[in-house]
Amino acid sequence: MPDPTAGVGIELSDVTKRYPGQEHGAVEDFSLRVEPGELLMFVGPSGCGKTTTMKMINRIIEPTSGSITIDGEDVLSLDPNELRRHIGYVIQQIGLFPHMTIAENIATVPKLLGWSKARVADRVDELLRTVALDPGVFAHRYPKQLSGGQQQRVGVARALAADPPVMLMDEPFGATDPITRLRLQEEFRRLQADIGKTIIFVTHDFDEAVRLGDRIAVLSERSRIEQCDTPANILADPANEYVAGFIGRGAGLMRLALIPIGEVPLEAPDDSSAALGVQDSLRDALDLLVLTGGQRVNVTDESGSVAGSLTHAGISAALGAPRLPTGTAP
Amino acid sequence: MTVHTGQRNALRRFTTPIAVVLVLGAVFAWVGTLDLDSIESRTLNAEHLLDRTREHLVLTVVSSALVAVLAIPTAVLAHRVRSRIVKAVVIGLGNIGQATPAVGVVILLAIVWRTGFTTALVSLVAYCFLPVLRNTLTGLEQVDAATREAARGMGMTPNQVLWRIELPLASPVILAGLRTALVFSVGVATIATFINAGGLGDMIVNGLKLQRFSVLLVGAVLVAAIAVLIDWAAGLVEDRVRPRGL
Ligand SMILES: Nc1ncnc2c1ncn2[C@@H]1O[C@H](COP(=O)(O)OP(=O)(O)OP(=O)(O)O)[C@@H](O)[C@H]1O
Ligand SMILES: [Mg+2]
Numbered sequence: 316m317p318d319p320t321a322g323v324g325i326e327l328s329d330v331t332k333r334y335p336g337q338e339h340g341a342v343e344d345f346s347l348r349v350e351p352g353e354l355l356m357f358v359g360p361s362g363c364g365k366t367t368t369m370k371m372i373n374r375i376i377e378p379t380s381g382s383i384t385i386d387g388e389d390v391l392s393l394d395p396n397e398l399r400r401h402i403g404y405v406i407q408q409i410g411l412f413p414h415m416t417i418a419e420n421i422a423t424v425p426k427l428l429g430w431s432k433a434r435v436a437d438r439v440d441e442l443l444r445t446v447a448l449d450p451g452v453f454a455h456r457y458p459k460q461l462s463g464g465q466q467q468r469v470g471v472a473r474a475l476a477a478d479p480p481v482m483l484m485d486e487p488f489g490a491t492d493p494i495t496r497l498r499l500q501e502e503f504r505r506l507q508a509d510i511g512k513t514i515i516f517v518t519h520d521f522d523e524a525v526r527l528g529d530r531i532a533v534l535s536e537r538s539r540i541e542q543c544d545t546p547a548n549i550l551a552d553p554a555n556e557y558v559a560g561f562i563g564r565g566a567g568l569m570r571l572a573l574i575p576i577g578e579v580p581l582e583a584p585d586d587s588s589a590a591l592g593v594q595d596s597l598r599d600a601l602d603l604l605v606l607t608g609g610q611r612v613n614v615t616d617e618s619g620s621v622a623g624s625l626t627h628a629g630i631s632a633a634l635g636a637p638r639l640p641t642g643t644a645p
Numbered sequence: 646m647t648v649h650t651g652q653r654n655a656l657r658r659f660t661t662p663i664a665v666v667l668v669l670g671a672v673f674a675w676v677g678t679l680d681l682d683s684i685e686s687r688t689l690n691a692e693h694l695l696d697r698t699r700e701h702l703v704l705t706v707v708s709s710a711l712v713a714v715l716a717i718p719t720a721v722l723a724h725r726v727r728s729r730i731v732k733a734v735v736i737g738l739g740n741i742g743q744a745t746p747a748v749g750v751v752i753l754l755a756i757v758w759r760t761g762f763t764t765a766l767v768s769l770v771a772y773c774f775l776p777v778l779r780n781t782l783t784g785l786e787q788v789d790a791a792t793r794e795a796a797r798g799m800g801m802t803p804n805q806v807l808w809r810i811e812l813p814l815a816s817p818v819i820l821a822g823l824r825t826a827l828v829f830s831v832g833v834a835t836i837a838t839f840i841n842a843g844g845l846g847d848m849i850v851n852g853l854k855l856q857r858f859s860v861l862l863v864g865a866v867l868v869a870a871i872a873v874l875i876d877w878a879a880g881l882v883e884d885r886v887r888p889r890g891l
Contacts, residue, residue: 373798375794375797375798396800396801396802397800398800399797399798399799399800400799400800401800404795404798404799406791406794406795406798407791408789408791409791409795410789410791410792410794410795410796410798411792411795412792412795412796412810413792413814413890413891414813414814414888414889414890414891415890416890423796423799423801424799424800427799427800427801427805457889457890458890459890459891473799
């Protein structure tokens with residue numbers, strides 16, 4: 316039997332939204348299929364229509380034309396309130412209810428669905444732990460007593476509360492400093508590995524898209540899809556100038572971050588002590604090389620024994636760069 | 646709760662009633678030293694004072710309750726309609742009620758309809774409708790659009806959004822409107838005397854007409870004391886029911 320809370324597919328076909336009095340649609344002829352359990356990132360500049368596209372899926376905004384299905388069902392044929400109770404929604408402005416405690420905020424949808432008190436309480440506890448907030452400390456606080464980053468985590472917990480198969484997340488980590496943001500992204504990646512929901516995640520930070528996404532849809536004005544592919548493919552082969560421009564500098568480093576050391580051929584180890592594991596990324600390896608100023612860095616396998624070593628040249632080769640001649644020719 | 650707000654609350658809780666009791670005590674002590682003539686002693690006795698005060702309070706409280714029951718739902722409806730025109734019309738009607746001189750309304754109503762309690766009540770309601778209406782509408786409009794959208798996005802029906810999100814968040818502003826209405830109506834209820842609806846206005850008007858300063862003074866001081874005490878009590882209620890977390 317399929318797990319009802321695991322992801323389901325979403326399909327948008329020729330979806331257009333034109334606000335009254337606008338010459339062009341904010342979104343025009345948008346078509347995309349999101350696979351079950353996939354984390355799809357929408358990236359694009361401010362005002363390109365990311366939020367509008369996303370809000371049509373839970374009918375906060377009604378499309379002017381086109382069709383949207385979730386798990387094969389046309390969302391326009393469903394009762395909007397019932398539909399929304401089964402779609403986790405993290406809004407761009409966080410939008411916690413200021414007069415309710417953190418626990419009450421998180422309990423919103425489970426209560427709407429008529430869960431028992433005990434079940435709701437358990438779930439709130441579990442979710443607070445999931446987003447790394449101590450229930451004893453935070454459950455009975457009010458939103459204004461939390462920092463921006465903590466509020467965003469509560470926003471994510473609230474959206475996850477009833478274990479919806481689909482999540483719409485609009486810049487959920489937008490209001491945090493780079494360090495907190497990195498930590499939230501890390502937590503979120505671990506979480507998604509466990510829960511496997513179908514997620515549409517909006518950001519205008521390409522780094523974030525690369526770090527989290529299974530696929531990235533790079534959008535331009537009117538929500539036009541310039542490229543939709545895996546982060547590695549987009550970085551290695553941007554479809555056009557626009558995408559290349561959006562990636563900006565640092566594409567090489569971003570790609571390295573996506574490749575685990577275990578996926579590239581290793582050379583013989585030397586007797587230096589600095590070492591990384593095979594599950595670390597090539598970017599970590601390069602970082603260590605730069606920091607130590609050494610020629611190579613040793614790599615240990617899962618059991619902790621030294622498996623080989625990596626050099627600058629080996630790292631470059633993983634990106635498909637021509638191998639520079641080293642001292643000893645192979 | 647910090648020591649500071651604790652002290653402030655205690656001060657606020659007790660200074661007002663103590664001050665009112667002191668002032669009333671001083672006034673009655675002074676009245677006690679006077680040689681009252683027959684007109685004065687017919688008015689300045691416990692039974693008469695209690696009757697007029699009761700009439701005044703009933704007018705005030707009943708009219709304010711009616712205003713709450715009428716103005717809040719009207720504002721909610723106007724808010725729901727989401728049409729600028731409807732809102733403008735509703736506010737406009739409330740404005741007319743308030744801009745018209747209260748004495749004029751009372752006397753006009755008494756001429757075209759009848760004298761007495763009901764007429765006084767109707768004009769008080771008309772007069773106090775606006776602050777509650779306007780505050781309710783403002784309070785509802787003021788709810789952050791993101792908060793409202795989050796509520797809708799979680800799958801709350803429009804009624805659930807109203808009861809669970811909008812009204813609680815608007816409640817401090819709505820209560821402030823009710824408090825204003827209560828204090829207004831204490832003052833305006835003094836004109837009920839012109840149409841035989843009683844109240845402390847009797848004493849003020851008689852005191853003036855018959856040139857009995859003591860009667861006038863006691864009437865005026867009682868009206869002021871009621872206004873201050875009602876405002877004080879409403880403030881306490883406001884503090885109690887204001888949603889935490891705001
Ligand atoms: N309610 C509205 N009425 C009219 N135009 C709107 C409305 N909401 C959005 N727009 C317009 O539609 C376009 C897309 O807006 P949208 O909010 O989807 O952008 P976005 O990609 O989410 O931007 P950001 O990254 O700044 O959040 C913008 O040009 C915006 O001005
Ligand atoms: Mg947006």
